[in-house]
Amino acid sequence: MEKSLKYCHNCFFILFALLISISSCSTQEKLYKKEFSKGEKKQLGKQFLAAVGAYYNQGIPQETFLIQEGLSHQPNSADLWRELGAPCIKRGFAKKSYEYYGKAVALDAENWQGWRGYLYLYFYRDYEKALLDFKATDLLTPDFVDYPQSTSVYFMRAICYLQMDSYDEAINFFDKHIKEELKAVEKEYLDPRVFLYKGIAYFKKGELATASSIFREGIENENEKNADLWFWLAKAESEQGNLSKALLALDNSEKQYLLGHFNERSYVEEFYQVYLSMIRDFRNELKK
Amino acid sequence: MKYFLGMAVAVSFFLIIQGNSFIAAENQSKVFDFLPKANLLKSGIVQKYYIHFDQEDEYNDVTTVVEYRSYQSVDQKILTSNTYDVAFDMIRSSKFEIIGNGLKTVSEIKYFPVPVPVKRNTVEYTILKPNYLDFQKEEQTHEISDGKKRWSRNQISLRDTTILDYPGMVVEGIYVTTSDNDSILKEEPYREIYLEGLGLFAAYFFSEEGTYHRELVEQIHLKDFFKLAAHETKRIGAIDIDKDEIISKDEDFKPCGDYIFEYYNGNSHDVFIGGKYAFKKTVFPLIDSALLFQESGYLTFRFVVNCKGQIGRLVTEMVDENFNETVFNKKTVDHLAGILLDLDSWKVNKFRGKEMDAYTYITFKFKDGKIIEILP
Numbered sequence: 001m002e003k004s005l006k007y008c009h010n011c012f013f014i015l016f017a018l019l020i021s022i023s024s025c026s027t028q029e030k031l032y033k034k035e036f037s038k039g040e041k042k043q044l045g046k047q048f049l050a051a052v053g054a055y056y057n058q059g060i061p062q063e064t065f066l067i068q069e070g071l072s073h074q075p076n077s078a079d080l081w082r083e084l085g086a087p088c089i090k091r092g093f094a095k096k097s098y099e100y101y102g103k104a105v106a107l108d109a110e111n112w113q114g115w116r117g118y119l120y121l122y123f124y125r126d127y128e129k130a131l132l133d134f135k136a137t138d139l140l141t142p143d144f145v146d147y148p149q150s151t152s153v154y155f156m157r158a159i160c161y162l163q164m165d166s167y168d169e170a171i172n173f174f175d176k177h178i179k180e181e182l183k184a185v186e187k188e189y190l191d192p193r194v195f196l197y198k199g200i201a202y203f204k205k206g207e208l209a210t211a212s213s214i215f216r217e218g219i220e221n222e223n224e225k226n227a228d229l230w231f232w233l234a235k236a237e238s239e240q241g242n243l244s245k246a247l248l249a250l251d252n253s254e255k256q257y258l259l260g261h262f263n264e265r266s267y268v269e270e271f272y273q274v275y276l277s278m279i280r281d282f283r284n285e286l287k288k
Numbered sequence: 289m290k291y292f293l294g295m296a297v298a299v300s301f302f303l304i305i306q307g308n309s310f311i312a313a314e315n316q317s318k319v320f321d322f323l324p325k326a327n328l329l330k331s332g333i334v335q336k337y338y339i340h341f342d343q344e345d346e347y348n349d350v351t352t353v354v355e356y357r358s359y360q361s362v363d364q365k366i367l368t369s370n371t372y373d374v375a376f377d378m379i380r381s382s383k384f385e386i387i388g389n390g391l392k393t394v395s396e397i398k399y400f401p402v403p404v405p406v407k408r409n410t411v412e413y414t415i416l417k418p419n420y421l422d423f424q425k426e427e428q429t430h431e432i433s434d435g436k437k438r439w440s441r442n443q444i445s446l447r448d449t450t451i452l453d454y455p456g457m458v459v460e461g462i463y464v465t466t467s468d469n470d471s472i473l474k475e476e477p478y479r480e481i482y483l484e485g486l487g488l489f490a491a492y493f494f495s496e497e498g499t500y501h502r503e504l505v506e507q508i509h510l511k512d513f514f515k516l517a518a519h520e521t522k523r524i525g526a527i528d529i530d531k532d533e534i535i536s537k538d539e540d541f542k543p544c545g546d547y548i549f550e551y552y553n554g555n556s557h558d559v560f561i562g563g564k565y566a567f568k569k570t571v572f573p574l575i576d577s578a579l580l581f582q583e584s585g586y587l588t589f590r591f592v593v594n595c596k597g598q599i600g601r602l603v604t605e606m607v608d609e610n611f612n613e614t615v616f617n618k619k620t621v622d623h624l625a626g627i628l629l630d631l632d633s634w635k636v637n638k639f640r641g642k643e644m645d646a647y648t649y650i651t652f653k654f655k656d657g658k659i660i661e662i663l664p
Contacts, residue, residue, distance in 0.1 A: 031328075031333075031506070031508070031509070032486055032504065032506065032507045033505070033506045033507070034503070034504070034505045043350075044338075047340065047350050047351055047352035048351075048352050048353075050349050050350065050351045051341075051351035051352055051353050054351055055351070055353055056402065057402070057404075059523055059525065059550075060402060060523045061375035061377075061519075061522060062373055062374050062375040062377075064375075065354070065374040065375045066374050090552060091524060091525035091550065091649065092525070092590055092605065092651060092663075092664070093524070093525065093588075093605060094586050094588065094605065094607045094611050094651070095605065095611055095612070095613055097611075098607075099611075123663065124586070124653070124663065125660075125661045125663065126609075264557055266552060266557065267557075267664055268663070268664040269563075269564050269663075269664065273563070273565075275562060275563045275564075275565040275566065277562050277565060277566055277569075278565045
């Protein structure tokens with residue numbers, strides 16, 4: 001009897017535990033979570049990418065979370081990693097920019113290595129690293145010239161060489177760039193900076209007459225509307241002892257500058273950017 | 289012994305009944321059939337939605353954004369529902385009365401959490417017609433106004449459905465936007481699908497610009513949602529005066545407005561009067577080379593130029609030549625920071641013709657202890 005009671009006691013204890021357990025389960029519902037297929041995840045990565053910029057300003061938490069949501073579906077989306085890097089590069093965060101653009105390059109070198117080269121060149125003035133990326137881009141796409149950030153890789157390689165004092169290499173690449181451009185556009189549509197930088201390469205080489213001639217060619221191509229080309233023509237003429245020509249070129253440079261015809265670039269200073277006070281200082285120097 | 293066993297069983301049943309009494313009571317209203325489960329509603333549940341927008345254009349691009357919507361009803365009479373954006377900021381707060389088989393709006397407030405140049409006020413709508421939704425009566429009209437426009441939600445039909453083995457209800461109707469002079473601006477059909485135990489599972493909104501498709505992707509307990517919402521993600525580059533290590537004293541520095549732009553938002557690329565040429569001309573003679581050491585890399589100062597041309601909130605970021613974090617000699621950092629803080633030719637940027645506060649940065653690029661570039 002006593003044994004039976006003990007057995008019964010155990011049964012009730014088990015029943016009690018079971019009921020408690022059921023009660024507890026009823027408050028811990030399994031929550032709904034959609035499982036996405038591989039195809040859906042790929043598509044979602046693209047759709048979140050398309051939403052970036054369309055809904056929120058760059059760099060605000062809303063945009064960051066949206067990109068991260070996309071990356072939760074497509075962690076290997078180079079484009080999404082690059083989007084994370086974009087506000088960092090514009091706002092001076094070198095470490096994060098390098099990290100995010102590095103991921104984009106690792107995942108899709110063909111599309112992003114040239115871009116990173118552009119950033120090394122313009123934002124960090126690191127010509128060696130930029131050249132490595134531009135060379136790699138050329139190897140990845142051997143049959144055509146890449147235009148990361150709408151700028152020809154030939155042109156940017158030329159600037160790298162110019163800044164590294166390898167003037168012949170620079171001129172070689174400026175010429176390659178011009179040849180390539182002229183396949184698609186008339187000479188009058190060539191960017192004035194091509195003449196400017198090629199002229200500067202000759203100037204730095206000490207070939208001043210050639211430099212002057214290239215600056216003049218650029219000025220003519222721009223219908224005289226370029227303060228930078230006039231300024232460098234003034235420098236070349238001055239170096240050749242042609243003071244009156246130099247002063248005349250400086251007057252034109254100032255005039256064009258005040259009309260707003262000068263080179264500049266968003267986010268960063270343009271290479272060899274000319275400023276009004278630079279023009280005036282040089283004139284004062286020449287007049288001494 | 290009998291007393292003990294009786295108590296055990298009674299306590300167990302009490303616990304079960306306690307947990308489910310909400311469910312039993314709710315069955316009186318169909319509203320509770322088509323909301324998240326009762327016990328979840330009681331403690332608070334958040335539905336995470338993806339909203340896909342399929343634009344009616346030649347590209348057929350689809351964009352997707354995230355929205356969270358919380359539901360909570362502690363007394364079976366009032367349902368509160370808040371909507372949050374992808375960064376967990378509240379954008380809408382609604383309160384409903386549960387009457388019969390429907391929801392009647394008690395209040396509706398719209399928030400604008402994203403900082404913008406022109407401050408936007410919270411909008412508290414006037415409820416003109418409260419019948420938001422009914423799962424029994426097909427035709428319902430709900431109308432709200434912000435004083436300038438009116439938005440009416442005209443429920444037209446109800447029909448049963450089953451999705452993923454969940455019984456559900458399809459609610460269809462038309463949203464009508466009306467101007468203050470009573471002219472109809474837009475008429476946009478909608479379709480909502482409510483599933484038993486899950487609540488709003490999907491919705492379609494057919495606008496002139498394209499179709500919005502809302503889909504439930506996840507449910508999150510309210511307490512877990514609040515943990516996610518307590519993130520510290522901020523606008524990239526925003527300088528937090530309480531958390532960031534600000535090296536300027538800022539005794540006399542104050543931004544002029546609530547919103548600080550980026551240097552590239554305004555009318556000028558230059559942050560210094562005369563541009564970088566003038567900056568270099570001013571700064572280089574002030575640099576004491578004895579305070580520069582054999583270091584290479586990038587020393588960045590990020591700061592605010594206010595609408596009066598004063599600078600403050602100076603913070604640093606330092607990386608080596610390979611963009612790895614590094615620390616420059618404190619004497620160098622203090623020396624250069626001191627030079628920047630003493631300058632008085634900062635250019636005030638303008639946005640839409642008005643002087644504004646702006647974040648900006650200046651990077652000194654070092655090679656073996658020499659400054660070889662000033663960026664950007």
